[in-house]
Amino acid sequence: MERKTIFFLFSCFLFLKTNAQCAMCRAVLETEEGQTAAQGINDGIVYLMAVPYILVFAVIFLIYKKYKTLKKQ
Structure with a gap:
């Protein structure tokens, strides 16, 4: 279980620098x-792209945690 946690933290906090722009921009x-x-536009696009993924992973984690506690009872 600890390996999964280390991998998750490693993949969340170590990411490649990306450049994201539409053709017009x-x-x-x-x-x-x-x-x-x-550079400011690139940073803003990457920030806006990352927030939904973080929210989805948080919801999945909360569901998993709730399911795990219900299973113990």
């Missing part, structure tokens, strides 16, 4: 000089 932001807005 990429075309507009590539023409900018400083590229600071492009």
Whole structure:
């Protein structure tokens, strides 16, 4: 059981840096000089993408925990 926990934590906190943009955003932001807005857009897209996955995993974990406690009784 401990191996699964270590793997879960490792996969949650160690992730590759990703660049996520639609084609239109990429075309507009590539023409900018400083590229600071492009980096901000990338970070925002990745943040918005990650939140639903975290919520789904939290709900699954709570259901699993509830099921496990009901099974013990």
